[in-house]
């Protein structure tokens with residue numbers, strides 16, 4: 001089995017996580033490759049007992065890998081997805097962060113859950129993504145023009161609201177008068193969209209959500225649409241520019257640019273164990289289970 005490991009930070013709990021992971025590797029003997037910067041940090045702290053191969057760019061990972069283990073929080077998971085891209089490599093997240101909604105394996109469960117990978121006792125949850133296109137697309141987007149959570153348009157250098165003219169498959173929907181607009185995937189529905197009053201979608205439904213950020217059209221509400229819809233957005237503003245974010249990445253575009261969004265032609269596969277299914281995560285991490293009446 002070929003496994004890639006990805007992480008961004010070294011913190012107090014990294015040692016314990018790496019130790020537990022390596023102990024499992026020693027039992028099953030996979031071929032393991034570490035992301036080079038993370039590898040160097042781990043070596044600086046003497047956390048690895050032998051040398052491993054490393055990778056630096058996404059090109060060095062191919063679909064021959066059976067798994068990418070991501071050590072971190074949700075931000076690190078989103079970044080890990082930029083290495084996997086369309087290669088179909090399942091991503092398993094070990095939560096070293098705070099919420100870890102996408103990184104479902106908790107530190108204390110590494111030794112029980114990680115072996116299940118080698119015993120093929122896991123499921124893969126395919127997650128849809130959004131792609132963004134527009135004429136004269138920024139260079140940084142040509143390479144990486146998709147989002148696992150959401151694409152957001154928002155105001156820049158102004159306190160005044162922006163207007164977001166929105167069309168679905170060419171049909172006029174609305175001109176949102178708001179701080180911004182979120183187009184969220186099912187995966188992203190528990191992120192920014194949720195904070196703005198959007199609904200939670202089950203991870204594998206064929207839908208996206210359009211959620212306005214602080215709309216001044218008081219009757220504008222989050223809208224669930226089919227995920228084969230082509231979405232067109234045009235922002236107008238007092239400023240000449242506005243922001244677009246794709247997950248954690250942000251760029252600036254000229255106001256009036258016609259933005260075209262649609263479902264990406266590939267999915268990101270997240271590893272799911274029976275013990276850590278989405279509904280369990282909802283109850284645990286969004287604290288639904290904390291209501292004492294349950």
Ligand SMILES: NC(=O)c1ccc[n+]([C@@H]2O[C@H](COP(=O)([O-])OP(=O)(O)OC[C@H]3O[C@@H](n4cnc5c(N)ncnc54)[C@H](O)[C@@H]3O)[C@@H](O)[C@H]2O)c1
Nearest residue numbers: 074075099100101149150187188190191192193195247248
């Ligand atoms: N007001 C908000 O809720 C808000 C604002 C901006 C961005 N975000 C989210 O943060 C993401 C980027 O992450 P970052 O680490 O760069 O920013 P960050 O450091 O501000 O972290 C954002 C928080 O959102 C959580 N989160 C991210 N994706 C999630 C998901 N799919 N389900 C549940 N929770 C999720 C993370 O656990 C973290 O606690 C964006 O894609 C967006 O969804 C949320």
Ligand SMILES: Nc1ncnc2c1ncn2[C@@H]1O[C@H](COP(=O)(O)OP(=O)(O)OP(=O)(O)O)[C@@H](O)[C@H]1O
Nearest residue numbers: 007009011014072073074075076096097098099100
């Ligand atoms: N490899 C790691 N080892 C130890 N701690 C880590 C590691 N990666 C991340 N963390 C901790 O998690 C924090 C958040 O990580 P990250 O940016 O990946 O997630 P996030 O988007 O903030 O989401 P979350 O709420 O899930 O933490 C970091 O500041 C750090 O404290």
